[in-house]
Structure formats: C-alpha cells, structure tokens
Amino acid sequence: MKSQLKGMIEGAILTATYAVLLFLTIYTPIGMISVFILPIPFVVYGKRHGFQPSVWMFVASLGVTFLIAGGVYSLGYTFFFAFIGATMGVLYQKEKSAMQVVLGGFFASLLGILFYILLTSLVMNLNLIQMYQEALNKSVEESNRWLTRLGIPQNPEMEEALRSMAEQIRFMIPSIILGSSMIISFITHWISRIILNRLREPVPQFPPFREWKFPKSFLFYYLMAVILMMFVSAQKEGYLYMVGVNLQPLLQLVMVIQGLSFVAYYFYSKGWGKGAFVIIILLVFLFPPLTFILSLTGILDLGFDLRKRVKSGS
Template sequence: MRNTYALTEAAIQLALFTVLFLVSLYVPLLGAVTTLFLSIPFIIFTIKHGYQQALLLLVASLVVSSVVGSLLSLPGVLMFGTAGIVIGALLAKQKNRYVVLVAGTMAFLFNMVIDYIISIQFFEMDIIKQALSLLNESFHTAIQMMRGMGQQPPKELQERFEQGLELIKYVTPTLFVLGAFLLAYVTMIVSVPILKRLKLSVGTWPPFRNFSLPKSLLWYYLLILIVTFLPLEKGTFVYIVVLNLYYLLQLLFVVQGLSFLYYVGDRKNIPKGMIVGGTVLCLFLPFLLYLIAILGIIDLGFELRKRIL
C-alpha cells in the first residue's frame, strides 16, 4: 500500500516538474520565474518519502527532460533535482534553515562547477570568457559612439573598466559561490510557503540578530592579509586562491556586521523598517559595506554584543 502511494506521489511530482520544465524551457519571460520552482517537486517528495526514493524520481525526471527537451538540458535538471533532494532531506530532519541554506548552496555550487568543467572540456565553450568578451565589445562600442559624437572618453574610465574585467576573471570562484547561494536562498524562499500550505516540515529561521561566525575565521583572515603583502604574481594559482578567499571572508564579515546591527536595533527598539531600509541602502553603497565588514570583525573579535546594555 505504501509503495503504491509513493508511486502515485512520484507520478504527480514528475508531472508537475515536467510542466515547470517545459515552461522554463520554451516560455521566455515566465520561464525565468518557473525555473526557480524546479526544485520544489523534489523537496516535497523527499520530505514525504526520503532521499532514496527521491533519487528514483530524479532519474525519471532526467529521462523525461531528455525526451521533451534535449540532452543539453540534463545538467540543469540534475542541478535543481539534487539541490531539491538535499534541501528536502534536511528539512525532513527538522534542521534549521541556515543549515539547509548552506547545504543547498553546496549542492548548487557542486553542480555549477561540474557543468562549467564539462562545458569547457567536452563542448569547448567557456561561458565566463564569452560573457567577458561580450562586455568588452559592448564597452568599446559605447566608446566609439562617444567619439563619433565628438566626445573623448576619459582614459581613467577605460583603465578602470579593464581592471574590472581582469578582477572578474580572477574572482570567478567567488561569483560561483554567490550564484549558488542566491539560487539556494531563492529556492527556499519560494518553497517555504508552499510547504507550509501542504503542512510539511519547513524548519525555522533562527533570529538573524543572533547569527555569529566562528572566531577561527579571524585567524584565517589575518593569514590571508599577511599573504597579500607578499609579491604574488598575477594569474598564478596562489594569487587566485588568496584573492578569492579574501573576498569571501570580506562577505562573511559583512554578514557578521549586519547581524550585529540587527542585534543593536533589537536591543534599542529601533523600528525594523529602518534597519531593513538601511541594509538595502548599504547594498548600493560599497564603501558602507566595507565599514560594516570592519564592524563585523570588531564584533567577532571583541564580542561587542556582550557590551550592549
């Protein structure tokens, strides 16, 4: 009886996934939205029946997607499917959503890296290089148009743009991590309301104001800062690793700093609207993020929260 119920449920979720997949594949604007929901059938099925049977659902989804779509769509199906299974398995164990978010990020990141390697090795297609090349061509086209209208673009503008492109090339691993995090976060945001309506386990978000990083990250950050003073040659493996670790740690300290500000806001009864508005403002002002990162480092190192009355 239980196997019959599981098969019926699998057929329903497979049908739902197929519809979402077809829309995301063939409907331009709506497809971009439905792509964010592709993991939901796997999350629901995993919570109800466990990850082992969910793997069979994933295999069936790969077969169906190869028939209604193409073989090129299989990596995407595999990515959203495995991420959905990981998220569903942890939600079923009542893990808090921060743990689920980290695990989902790792699942998306693993798939993104594998897909990138496959696209280079087997299809000789480097998406990052193509995107950078397109940006470079667009910039130079804009420069030519300005010159055609009698305006001479500042030389500093061209130098900064070239430096920006070079930086993007080096921090590609960090961009992959950010992309995976955003995919995992959005997947959870759109999934939770649906799971609640189905009365399934959704875990909890511990208060963000209580979030704190391990203190050991301060030592890693100090080590990275020391290494940055060494004469590292641009483009080498060590240079790329150090650069990406530096930016990743900076982002983590920004989160720590924001968490501290939310803690202060809660203790001082500052309206949440003001705090959220300030957070959004900081996202558009990079120098404020740098200050918040410093605040996060101080909070982590000197336990500022214990000094707030």
C-alpha cells in the same frame, strides 16, 4: 503497498509539475522567475519520501526533459536543479537544522555547477569560463563604441581600468561560483519553507537575524586574506593572487553580515522597531561606502564581543 502506490502517484504528479516549470523556464519570458522554483518539486518529494524514491523521480525527470527539450544543455539543467532539490528535501526529512540544509544545498549547487561546466566542455567542446571572459571583453569594446557614437572622446585610462576589471573578474570566477551556489541554496530554502508549510510539512527556520554570529576563526581568515592581498595585489597573476582575490571579498561579505547582525541586535536591545533596521539596509544599498563601516563593526563584534557589552550596559 498503498503507501508505495501513493508515492508513485505523487512522484508522477511532481515530475509533471517539474516538466511544466521547465517548459515555462526554457520557452517563455517568465523563465527568469520560474527558474527559482525548479528545485521545489524535488524538495517536496525528498521531504516526504526520502532518498531512494527521489532517485527514481530524478531519473524520470531526465526522461521527461529529453522529451521536452532534448540536448545536453537541458539535461544538465535538470541534473543541476534535481540534485539541489533532492539533497535539500532528504535533509529536511532527516530533520536537519536550517543551516545544515542550506549548506547541503550549497555543496549540491556547487557540485552541480562544476558538473555542468565539465559536461559542456567534454560533450559540447565549450569552455564556459573562456566564453565568460570573451563576453566581458566584448562588453568593454561595446561600451567604447557607444561612447564614440555619442561623441564622447575615449579615455585611455578608463578603458584600461575597465579591461583591468574584466581581467580581475576572470580570477574571481571561483568566488562567483561559490557566491552563486550559496544564493541559490538560500532562495531554494526560502521558497521551500513557504510551500512546505502550506502543505503542512514543517521545516526548520534560521534563528532571528540578530542572533547570527560567525565563528571567531573567520576573523583570523579575513586578516590573513587582507595581509595576503597587500603582498600580491600588484602581481595581478599567479596562484596566490587568485586565492587572495577570491577570499577577501567573500570574507568581507561575512564581516558585513556580522556587522548587520550586530546592528539588528543593538536595535532590538534598545526596543527600536524593525523600521529602523530596514532604513539601515536601504542606506547600505544607496551608499555602498557604508559597507566599510559595517565590515569594521563586524570585525569588532567578532574580536571583542560587542553584544556582551551591549547586554551588560542595557
């Protein structure tokens, strides 16, 4: 009985904490920061009390959200972050690995985004994808107007390139949603580890970055995506084009991460400090073409196990 009462009190405190964070996110300028903390009360409660109590906290948070902001927009907001936080918190309680927790958060985030798009479409009659496309087109038109005001003559080729880029981004919305879901899950895990460790609630961490290694099957998927784009890139439309234009950049990112992981492993095997690896990261941001070299390194590492050669040679 005491444990149930304690759980109810803690749930009320964490729901109130969420309410404060939601208010700050919606009504104050610090919302760009506090938005990343919104899932954390649900993570903490899920980690300590499990699935069923988390459901009740989720329901209570919907009621609090309606009182604070009302409207479908805010309720969808709460559903999204509560679903992610509760999912990851319950997975922490079940002592899943860091990768399993992040993948759980990824799928929860993905389902939350899709639910939010469906909710706004059915209830508010808004097509978020179409609105996004219109915003891209308006940004192109606005850029042209600014160039005209500055006395810079319009370049039809540049305008066509910008419109083509906006059109391609429309096809890439699935990969944007997938990438956003993974980023949200990683950030939530990172913040959760900091807070839960301070609360003496240990959670799993990822292995050192130098030990990260994707399955070799990713290399096969990447090569298939490259070959597919060679055949359909000129079409600029159709189902196969949409598949290729979404798969290739995502798998390209996987190869870059694999390449960076190998670089970290190589530096570690040579006894070089972390400073050298940080310099590599900075160079990648300053000179984006270096990502091609890292991608190639990742491909070679997956295909020929470069780490084994480094280990045998050291």
